Amino acid sequence: MRADLSIIKDWVQPGTEVLDLGCGDGTLLDYLQTHKQVRGYGLEISSENITECLRKGVNVIEQDLDSKGLSNFKDKSFDMVVMTQALQAVRQPDVLLEEMLRLAKESIITFPNFGYWRLRYYLARKGQMPVSKTLPYTWYNTPNIHLCTFKDFEELCYQKNIHILHRTVVDDEHRTNWLNQLWPNLLGQIAIYHVTR
Numbered sequence: 001m002r003a004d005l006s007i008i009k010d011w012v013q014p015g016t017e018v019l020d021l022g023c024g025d026g027t028l029l030d031y032l033q034t035h036k037q038v039r040g041y042g043l044e045i046s047s048e049n050i051t052e053c054l055r056k057g058v059n060v061i062e063q064d065l066d067s068k069g070l071s072n073f074k075d076k077s078f079d080m081v082v083m084t085q086a087l088q089a090v091r092q093p094d095v096l097l098e099e100m101l102r103l104a105k106e107s108i109i110t111f112p113n114f115g116y117w118r119l120r121y122y123l124a125r126k127g128q129m130p131v132s133k134t135l136p137y138t139w140y141n142t143p144n145i146h147l148c149t150f151k152d153f154e155e156l157c158y159q160k161n162i163h164i165l166h167r168t169v170v171d172d173e174h175r176t177n178w179l180n181q182l183w184p185n186l187l188g189q190i191a192i193y194h195v196t197r
C-alpha cells in the first residue's frame with residue numbers, strides 16, 4: 001500500500017460507508033473492508049483496474065466523473081468520500097469537491113503540490129513544465145489539467161466554507177517529516193486533506 005493510502009486508512013473509522021472516487025485497483029477499499037469492516041464502492045474508468053477490483057472483491061462502478069459527476073447518488077449516501085491523486089485530473093474540481101461533501105459529511109482528498117520547490121526550480125531552470133516521479137507526464141499528454149498548490153486548495157476551501165480537519169504532506173517517497181510539515185507549500189510534494197462542512 002502506498003504510504004499516502006496508509007495515512008488515509010487511519011483517518012477512516014471502522015464500520016463506515018465509503019465511496020472511493022478513482023479507486024484504481026481497489027487497494028484502499030480492499031484494506032478497509034478487510035481490516036476496518038468498511039462497506040462501500042469504488043468508481044473507476046479503467047477496465048484493467050475494474051477487473052482487479054472485482055478480483056479483490058471490491059464493489060466497483062464504471063463511471064467517468066467528468067461526464068456523469070456524482071448525480072446518481074443521493075445526499076448523505078456515505079459517511080466518507082475519498083479521492084486520491086485525481087482532483088487535478090477532473091474538469092471541475094471545485095464542483096466535485098462540493099459534490100463529495102453533498103454525499104458525505106467528510107471527505108479525504110490527495111493531490112500533487114505544484115508549489116513544491118523542485119517543480120519551481122525545474123520550471124525556472126529549464127523553462128519547461130516539470131516532469132517528475134509525482135508528475136511523470138509531459139504538458140501535451142498529461143491527464144492533470146488543474147494543477148494547484150496547498151495554498152490554492154486551502155483558499156478554495158475557505159471560499160466554499162469547507163473546514164479542514166486534518167492536513168498532512170508527504171515527499172516523493174510518501175514519507176512525512178517535520179520540515180515538510182513546517183513549510184508544506186514549499187517542501188510538501190503530495191497534499192493529503194481531511195475536510196468537512
